[in-house]
Amino acid sequence: MAHATSLHDHARPTRPAHHHVAGPVDVVTELCTALFSRFRGYDQRVRARQYMDGLLRAQGRKSIANIAASVGVPGDEQRLHHFVNSSRWDVGPVRGALAAFLGGNGPVPVWVALPVSIPKAGRRMVGVFPHFSAEEGHRVVGQQAFSMWYASERMVAPVSWRLRVPDPGPGRRRTVEEFPDGLATATATAENCVANLLDDVRAWQVAPRLIVADARGDDERAQVSQMFRHTSPVAVRISGRTLLTVDEQRRGAGHTRRLTPAHAALDQARRTRSAGHLAHGGNPPVTATASVRLPGPRDPRCPGPAGGLALLGVWHEPRRAPDELWLTNVDEPASPALLRATRLAHRVDAGWRARGKEVGLRDYEGRSFQGWHRHMTLASCAYAMAELRSAEASGGSSLDA
Structure with missing residues (x-):
């Protein structure tokens, strides 16, 4: 990696x-x-x-x-x-x-x-x-x-x-x-x-640092592609309708790929979801991950785990649709460090609304x-x-x- x-x-x-x-x-x-x-x-x-x-x-x-x-x-x-x-x-x-x-x-x-x-x-x-x-x-x-x-x-x-x-x-x-x-x-x-x-x-910056972004809205696909051309580790919040390519191993069909909306890419992983942990206490969210790619030809400028990307879903109510979907190239997509980083993104948003x-x-x-x-x-x-x-x-x- x-x-x-x-x-x-x-x-x-x-x-x-x-x-x-x-x-x-x-x-x-x-x-x-x-x-x-x-x-x-x-x-x-x-x-x-x-x-x-x-x-x-x-x-x-x-x-x-x-x-x-x-x-x-x-x-x-x-x-x-x-x-x-x-x-x-x-x-x-x-x-x-x-x-x-x-x-x-302090650290960045x-x-x-x-x-x-x-x-x-x-x-x-x-x-x-x-x-x-x-x-x-x-x-x-x-x-x-x-x-x-x-x-x-x-x-x-x-x-x-x-x-x-x-x-x-x-x-x-x-x-x-x-x-x-x-x-x-x-x-x-x-x-x-x-x-x-x-x-x-x-x-x-002297060394690459994690960049967290929200790409939902106009030009979402173009923004996502742009983010993963950067050399730093990246986590991008996307909407559930974003199309991703999912690699699957089906019985009798071998290795296949399917194009699916992000909210559906986690269906199988959700059944074996694991609990995440947050730094500030409270009930931890439930997370699930899936290996995905951006649609289209492989872009060598977009490094990621196993040559692809990871989709991270975060649930605060497991029986509903995921509250957040994050696309990332980090090697531990469900790690506490990444979850803490996404919480900082929420604090930035709160800061914009209040102190901003x-x-x-x-x-x-x-x-x-x-x-x-x-x-x-x-x-x-x-x-x-x-x-x-x-x-x-x-x-x-x-x-x-």
Whole structure:
């Protein structure tokens, strides 16, 4: 089994823990130093810190007006608007610094790729279009974004983002303000957005780490294929209708393969299911696994157990359909380590809904594509700050705060 499909090393950090967080003041000082030293000018460093502080302090919607009112003086609203929408700075180095800082505070057992929908009523805002939301279970009008989160038992925090902006169709053109040249291919499909996030992870990490993702929704098949082209171990949540190839050994018929929906691929394994174990107590779920492949020709870029993949079903009520279906290339698909990793994905989702709302991850309402990315990057920094403070206050785990 290739190293890329093993979970054995996930308890060890990718780098020495350089950033020891001793208290709230140290959190502020160390994180701001790590993040905002990436800005060239003093004024940019001031505005970045001001914007992040405003996201943490402002009440209600985190508009630039509210942010400026909570931390600034007359004239700061215009300055912050310019800083986010027009100033020259790149989000990439800030995101890389955030990933390095979080990794230095402890092990990085999981990266979680989370698709999110941000309902918006105004069609003139950047990236607003009708799409299926896995979060809501139906089609919505709004922004479809893809995020990559740091996730450990200590804390979770978003680090990188992609906003999907589909091709507007023949006869329609986008303004440079809304959608700069050269970015259409990178963000036109969910598959491309996911691929770009995987490139971010590849740039940040020293050794392959488990990547957990939810591919349900539009372009599910393309997203699943993209995930398994990555060199890291991967676990992808899929819908029950996803078609998979199952290898079978039938009496009198020899070795056969059949194409079947994922929910039916576990029928035989379910009859010999085994109980799994979770780290946080409670009734453990029931799990079952089956060896499967993605339909079509064998892709040498998709390493997995025995040359294929494993389908993991998770039941909280064994007499019903599985609550979750996970497709993975790890060599122990029903291991406690993988089950704990899927629980972290749920905590990321909960964090997006709760703390994500508190720090303004849903609140950008401008037309600028670059402005959206800058707002989401600074809101991610504010999220990490709040998580680190909670972790200190609760004695080391923000997840139990």
